[in-house]
Amino acid sequence: MANERHTDAPGSELPGAGELPAGMTAKGAARRRFAKAGAGASGGVLLTLASQPAMAIVCTSPSGTVSGNNSRKGGPQQECVGRSPGYWKTHHEEWRGASTNGESPFKQTFYCGGLGSAMAKYNCFDVVDPDKVTNGDDKDNVAMHIMATLLNVRSGKITFLNTNQVLAIWYSYATKGVYVPTLGASWDGAEIVTYLKSTMI
Numbered sequence: 001m002a003n004e005r006h007t008d009a010p011g012s013e014l015p016g017a018g019e020l021p022a023g024m025t026a027k028g029a030a031r032r033r034f035a036k037a038g039a040g041a042s043g044g045v046l047l048t049l050a051s052q053p054a055m056a057i058v059c060t061s062p063s064g065t066v067s068g069n070n071s072r073k074g075g076p077q078q079e080c081v082g083r084s085p086g087y088w089k090t091h092h093e094e095w096r097g098a099s100t101n102g103e104s105p106f107k108q109t110f111y112c113g114g115l116g117s118a119m120a121k122y123n124c125f126d127v128v129d130p131d132k133v134t135n136g137d138d139k140d141n142v143a144m145h146i147m148a149t150l151l152n153v154r155s156g157k158i159t160f161l162n163t164n165q166v167l168a169i170w171y172s173y174a175t176k177g178v179y180v181p182t183l184g185a186s187w188d189g190a191e192i193v194t195y196l197k198s199t200m201i
Contacts, residue, residue, distance in 0.1 A: 059160050062169070062181030062195055079159040082152040082200040085128040085144045092125065098155035100124060106143065109150070110167065115189075116174035119143050140189035145196040146170045158199055 059080035088095070095102045102125035106112065112120035118137035119127065126132035127147045138144055150166045152158045169192060172179040178186045187195065 059158075059199070061160055061165065062179070062187070079156055080199075082158045083148065084197070084200045085130075085141075085148040088148050088151050089125075089128045094155065095124075095151065098151040100151060100154060106147070110143070110146070111171045111174050114174045115139070115177055116143065116170070140193050142170070142173055142189045142192055145193050146173075149196050149199065152200070161199075 059078050083091075092102055100109075103123050105120070106122050106124055106127050107120040109124070110116065110119070118135075119133075122133060122137075124147060127138070127143050130141075130144070133144070146166060146169060149158075149161065149169075150163065153161050153163055153166055169179050173189060173192055178188055179192050180186050181195075
């Protein structure tokens with residue numbers, strides 16, 4: 001179906017509810033699989049994102065995730081309550097607090113060449129709405145999740161990333177089709193989305 005975009009739908013490879021470890025959600029199982037798969041795919045050390053049964057969200061940068069450094073160091077407490085694209089789609093009133101005009105063009109903030117060229121025609125509100133972005137314009141929903149991540153950073157819901165890091169993830173994906181979080185690791189669009197989703201509740 002041309003207009004089909006999945007926001008939080010679990011992949012077809014997810015185990016049935018009876019196969020999940022006690023207390024683990026399907027989303028948690030997906031995060032664990034991502035972490036384990038990344039270890040083999042990147043050749044580096046990508047540890048599971050969390051080991052407790054009910055997995056918490058990831059509160060570290062992409063490079064910290066790859067290195068397995070998802071522990072919090074001394075210093076100010078990191079905010080770690082990122083919201084999903086679906087949340088931002090239905091909470092337009094909160095965009096102002098995230099210093100973002102949802103009616104502004106996506107291309108005003110994000111590079112829209114290369115793989116991102118189809119996104120130039122959409123405004124920011126549209127990008128987080130799977131009913132507005134059509135015809136496969138946002139392969140793997142990378143733009144949808146990068147927009148939500150930017151809103152999370154700007155609103156202070158997550159503080160372990162900054163605006164420049166979010167823009168760099170998108171730019172790398174749009175120009176090269178991958179993002180390299182650290183030497184020896186390379187994430188395609190689906191892997192970028194898996195990481196971004198792991199920073200959201």
